[in-house]
Amino acid sequence: MKSYSVKELLSKQPVGDTVEVNGWVKTFRSNRFVALNDGSTINNLQCVVDFENLDDALLKQITTGAALKISGTLVESQGRGQSVEILASKIFVHGAADPETYPIQPKKHSLEFLREKAHLRVRTNTFSAVMRVRSAMAFAIHSYFQQNGFYYMHAPIITGSDAEGAGEMFRVSVLDAKNPPLDEKGEVDYGQDFFGKETNLTVSGQLEAETYAMGLGKVYTFGPTFRAENSNTSRHLAEFWMIEPEMAFYDLDANMDLAEDFIKWILKYVLDHCSEDLEFLEKRLLDEEKSKPQNERSDMALIEKLKFVVDNNFKRVSYTEAIDILKNSKPNKKKKFQFPIDEWGADLQSEHERFLVEKHFKCPVILFDYPANIKAFYMRLNEDGKTVRAMDVLFPGIGEIVGGSQREERLEVLQQKISELGIDEKELWWYLDLRRFGTAVHSGFGLGFERMVQFATGMGNIRDVIPYPRSPQNAEF
C-alpha cells in the first residue's frame, strides 16, 4: 500500500487505489467526516469514517489536532467541496490532542494570541499558508539569481568590523558577563575574548559581498542580519533576513533594472506556484479589512495587487523631482504632513514615501540620486558634488522594500568621505583595497526578505511572517 501526502492525493487522484496518508485532524464532523491535513497544502483531505464499526475509545481520540494514519480506498467524493475522499478502513492514532488543553481549536484565534503560541501557530491555515509562501519566495530568489549568473555567497554573521554604520549592534562575547577581564586602562579586555577582539552581529553583508563581486562578478547574499534598535513596531525585527546582490561593472541604471526585474520575477513565481495559498490569504485579508473603516481598506485585493506590480513599470523619479512634487502637494500646502517639506535636502519620511507611491504615482516608485549627506558613505558621489547614486524602491503599504546604490569606486573620493566621517581608515583597510587593486564601477542593493513576504501575503505585522520573531523583550523559543 502506497503512502501519499495530502497534496499528492488531491492532485494525482489515484481513484480506486488503496492508499495510506498521515496528517492531523483539522475538524471532525458528524462522527463521520475527518478533514485531514499534513501541511503539504492548504486543502484538507476528507476521510469518511465508518463510526458504527469503530472502537469507541479510538473514536474519542479523533479530535482537532490529533495525528492519525488513515488507510482506505480513494473514491470520487459524493459531497461538495472536494473531488476525492478516502473511505477509511483503518485508523491509527499517532497522538491525541486533548480538546480541553490543546490551544489551536477550530475557531478564530487572534494573531496576538497565536504569537504567544509560535510553536503551534504553523498548524493554523493562516500561518501554514504564510510559511509555504515564504518558502517558495526564498526558493524563487535563489532560482532567479542562479539562472542569471549570480553566485550565492555567505557573508559572515559575527563581524569584527564596526564601520558599517547601519545601526545599533548586538555584542557577541564569551567573556565573564559579571566580571569581565580589564586591560591596563581599565577597559574591557577583548583581547581575551573568543576572537581576540570586540565582535558584533552583522547589520549587513554588503561590504563583504563587494569583495566577492570584485572576484566572481555577480554575487548575492541571503542571510540573517541584526539591529539592536528599540523599535517595537509592526515593521521592525531585531533579527531578519536580507538579500544583498552585488554586481561588478553595473552602474545605477543597471542596478535599478535588476531590482525591478528581480522583484517582478519573484512575485510572478509566487503567483504561479502558490495560487491556493494566495487565494486563502486574500480571503483572510478581505475578512480582516471588513472591520476597518472604508478609507483604511486596500484598493486592490491581494492577488490583483501582486499582478499589478508584476505587470506595470516602476516609476523612476529623482529625489529632486520628488521634492518638487511633495513641496507642491496638497497635504504639504494644507500642512497635513507631520514633517513639512520646505526645501531640497530634507530626509523623506514614511508619510512622504506613502504619498508618492499611494496617492501621486499609484505604483511602485524608484527614487534615485539622493543628497549625499542623508545617505551612506560608500555611495558614489555624482558629478554635482552633492548627490549620490542611491536608489530606494518604495512599495504601497510597505514603504522602502529595497535600498541600494552604485558604490564609490574611486579610492581618493572614498578616503575623503571616510575621513570626513571620522572613521579610522584602518577599520576599512580591506574595503579600501578593492579600490586600490582593479577597482571598477559596481552596484548592489538590499532587500528585506520579511517585508517582501509581508507584501506577498498581505500580513500586516512583520512578526507574523517569520517563524520565531525577535524584538525588544521577546526571544521566546
Next chain:
Amino acid sequence: MKSYSVKELLSKQPVGDTVEVNGWVKTFRSNRFVALNDGSTINNLQCVVDFENLDDALLKQITTGAALKISGTLVESQGRGQSVEILASKIFVHGAADPETYPIQPKKHSLEFLREKAHLRVRTNTFSAVMRVRSAMAFAIHSYFQQNGFYYMHAPIITGSDAEGAGEMFRVSVLDAKNPPLDEKGEVDYGQDFFGKETNLTVSGQLEAETYAMGLGKVYTFGPTFRAENSNTSRHLAEFWMIEPEMAFYDLDANMDLAEDFIKWILKYVLDHCSEDLEFLEKRLLDEEKSKPQNERSDMALIEKLKFVVDNNFKRVSYTEAIDILKNSKPNKKKKFQFPIDEWGADLQSEHERFLVEKHFKCPVILFDYPANIKAFYMRLNEDGKTVRAMDVLFPGIGEIVGGSQREERLEVLQQKISELGIDEKELWWYLDLRRFGTAVHSGFGLGFERMVQFATGMGNIRDVIPYPRSPQNAEF
C-alpha cells in the same frame, strides 16, 4: 554592441560579432595576449591586443589584477588552448593594480598566505572554483528539498533557549560590557538586556524545525550555527552553515534513505553543473598531494571519488556490529588505536570511524542504534532500553558528515530523560507541547555544509571553503 560575460562568450561563441566584455587581467603575455576573467567561469578569455597602436601609458596599466573593459571582434582562435578570442579594438581601464603592491600575483600562493587576504583570495583560480562549487551546492540543496515537498524554514539565530546542549554558546547582549546592571542577588540582570533575558547564538535549529515539521510535514533549515569551542583545527569553525531537514511521520529507516538519496543527489548536481571547476580542483589536489608520502595520498582522484559516492550504496551498520568489527580489527589487536575498543558502550573516535570507512568497508557508512548515554536526550529510545535510534553518516577523509535520529515522540519517555539530565522542564515547555498535542513518529538530521563543500572540492582545511572563516582569535573582515 552587446556586453557579455566571459562564460557566455566561451559557450555561445558569437563569432564575427563585435562584443564588449569586462573583467580582470589574469596574465598579460608578450605585450599582446590578455587572459581576461570576470569570475563567471574558471576559464579565461584571450584578448589580443594590438600593442603597436596602443597608448603606452594605457599599455603599462595592463597588469595582473587590473579591471578592463575590452571591445572588439570575436574570432576563432589561431592559438591553442582556446576556441575563440577577441581582437581588441578598444580598451578601457576601470582600475589598475600596481604590481609592486598587489598581493595576488600570477604565481603559487600558499593557502595560509591567502587566508590573510580573504578579501582578495576569491580572485584566484582555486578560491573562485571553490566558491562557485559552494554556490551550486547550496542551490542543489534547496532544489532537492523543494522538489521533494519540503518547506524551507528559518530557525531563529538568537535563542533564549539554552537546553539544546550541543556545545558552548556565544552570548548576545547589549548590556554595558564593563559595568553590567546587577540584580538583587548581585548577578547580571538580564532582565534589562535587549530581550529581557539571557540570549545566545543558536547551536542548532533542530528543536524549532521539529515544531514546524509537526505542522508543515516536511521542512528544512539552512542557516548559520555557532560553537564557542576553542578548537583550532582544520575541521572546526566557530560559525558554520547547517542544513537540518525534519520530517513528520518518518522513522529512522526513512531518515537514512533520505540522507543517502539527498547526499547523492547534491553530489550528482555538482558533477553535472561544475565539471570545469571540479577538473581544476582535481588537478590542484593532485599537485598538492605530489609533495606527500604515497600512503597519505588519496586512493581516488576527486571526480572519481564523487562518482563513487553517487554510484554506490552506503553501508548500513549498527553500532553493535561496528563494535564487533572494531574489537576484532587488526589495529585494535595490535594496539594501534589511541583509544582501544574494549567493550560495547565506547564512544567512537575519529580513528575508529576512519578505520570503518576507509579500511574496512571502503565506502560511506551509516552507523545506527547507538548507546543512549553517548547520544542526545531527544533521540528515540529503542525497545531494548539501552540504545537510541540515532544515525551518523561517515565519509572517507571527512568523518561524520551527517548526524541524525528518529526523535522521541512519547511524552513520558522524554520527560523522564529530561529529568534524569537535570534539565528544567520549563525550559522545554514548547518542545514538550509537541508530544502533548498530536505527537507522531518523526525524524531528522543535520548536515554540516562546509564539510560537504570540503568533500566536493577536495580542500583540506575547512577555513578554505567559507568566505570569511571564524575561529578562535580570528574574526577579521
